[in-house]
Structure formats: C-alpha cells, structure tokens
Amino acid sequence: MTSAADGLLRPSDGDALRSELRTLASVSKLPVVFGGEVRAGTLILSEFVGTRTNSMRGLVVARSSGLGGSAVATGRPHSVSDYRSASTITHHYDGPVLGEGLRAVVAVPVVVKGEARAVIYVANRDSGVIGDRIADEMMQAGRRLAMELAIRDEVDRRLRLTFAREAVSNANTIVTEQLRDLHAELRGISQAVSDATARMRLREMTEKLARLVSGVAAPDEAVSLAPRELDVLAHIALGCTNLEAAQRLSVRPETVKSYLRSAMTKLGAHSRHEAVVRARRLGLLP
Missing domain, CATH: 1.10.10.10 (Winged helix-like DNA-binding domain superfamily/Winged helix DNA-binding domain)
Structure with a gap:
C-alpha cells in the first residue's frame, strides 16, 4: 500500500487499518481482532487487539495460504468455526495461530478496484460459528477502509499528475530560458x-x-x-x-x-x- 515514502503527503495506511480494528473490537466484543496490509499480493499481519502473545506479529501470509491468503486470492470473506480441524484451508500457520489459542476465525478482505489491499480478522478462543451481526460489522469496517484507501489513492493520483505537469513546466521553463540566453548571445556575436x-x-x-x-x-x-x-x-x-x-x-x-x-x-x-x-x-x- 502506498505511503508517504513515495514523496507524497499521504498518512500511514496502517493507521487507518488500526483505527478500524479498534472500532471493530469495541462493537464486536470478541476477544481478538487483528489484520494487516497486502503488499505485492502478500499479506503481512501487523495490527492486533486483544492478543496475548507476539506469535502472529509480522507473520507473512502467502496468497491462497491459510484463511487470510484465501481471502486475498478470492476477494471474499472466509471463516472457520474451528481453525485446528478446518479442512477448507491450508494449515501453514497453525503454529502461530494455535499458539495464540484461536479457534473460530473470520477474515474479510479490504478490496479496492478488485485488489485486496488489507485483511481484517476477528477471532474467538472458543470454537463455534461467529454470528451474522459480527460478520456485518466486519463488512462495514472493510467497506469504510476500502473507501478511505480509494480516496487516498485518488488524491495521490492527482498529486502525481500535478507534480508531473509542474516538472514538465519547470523543464520547459529552463529550456526556454536557455534558448533565450543563446538567442541573446548569438545576437551579440553577430555584431562582432x-x-x-x-x-x-x-x-x-x-x-x-x-x-x-x-x-x-x-x-x-x-x-x-x-x-x-x-x-x-x-x-x-x-x-x-x-x-x-x-x-x-x-x-x-x-x-x-x-x-x-x-x-x-x-x-x-x-x-x-x-x-x-x-x-x-x-x-x-x-
């Protein structure tokens, strides 16, 4: 995801993700809420609310792997009622997930223009289906974050266009001034x-x-x-x-x-x- 490192004055997208996760933790009342940004198709878990360990911090989730990787690949929510025994996902990340004691998990991708840009999770340490109300809250959080990222992308796009036009204009100005210098110099030489x-x-x-x-x-x-x-x-x-x-x-x-x-x-x-x-x-x- 784009950041201020591009030379643009864009706030951290991680901050926007963190804000949505905190709101979701408050309304869902579930013990664990977490997520991360998708960079070059790879999900990196970075934001956590309610975790007891650091086992998942910085976890790199490949596309189509695990629950989050499946959400990234399909652009759709995925869930399991018992992570340990789930047959619908790969189990590449059992160590850190089960190390945190998570059982029921829902992952919702944040999709902007058909591309997953982040994934939001809620989890319970007990097995069982996470209800529709919480799933709806997650979808709303995902839509809000997607809208925020889309707005930031558009601002960045317009800034880049502006910078590009200014760069061309500045370059043209420099060339014009150089040509004017050359013109005056040639006029002076002609007299000699x-x-x-x-x-x-x-x-x-x-x-x-x-x-x-x-x-x-x-x-x-x-x-x-x-x-x-x-x-x-x-x-x-x-x-x-x-x-x-x-x-x-x-x-x-x-x-x-x-x-x-x-x-x-x-x-x-x-x-x-x-x-x-x-x-x-x-x-x-x-």
Missing part, C-alpha cells in the same frame, strides 16, 4: 562578425530561434525593429540593466538607452517589460 554574409546568417538563425520559441510562425510585418534594437531588447529580456547590456554588446550605455527607447516607440510600449512582452508576442524575441 566582420563578414557581412556571416553576420546576416547569424541574424537569420536568431530570427528562426525567436519564432520557434515564441510559437509565432512569422513576425508581424507592421512592426520592424532594427538589428541593433533587437540586440538591445534581447539582452533587456534576460534582465540585463542598460550598463550590463552595453558591456555585452560592447557599446556605450547611452547607445543602449537610445536603441531601447526607439524599440519601445515602435512597439507602442511604455516600459522595458512591456516592450519585451510585445516583442515576444510578435515573434521578434524568443
């Missing part, structure tokens, strides 16, 4: 290239990169920024100050300020941030 053809090819590459990241197939022809205006705006988009942009582009801060003002005017923007946002929407920046 003396060969006009090479400089043009670099600028074409940055334009394709901007369209790829922005998702805009083609920039709006109504707005056309000069190469140096785009150079400046690409660095401003990375959060650079005028001085930092100037250092990266090997120009004076006043030159950066002039190109930025011109780009803002063409974009109809009233701030640096607004200019960047509009340029991205137009596919001019990644």
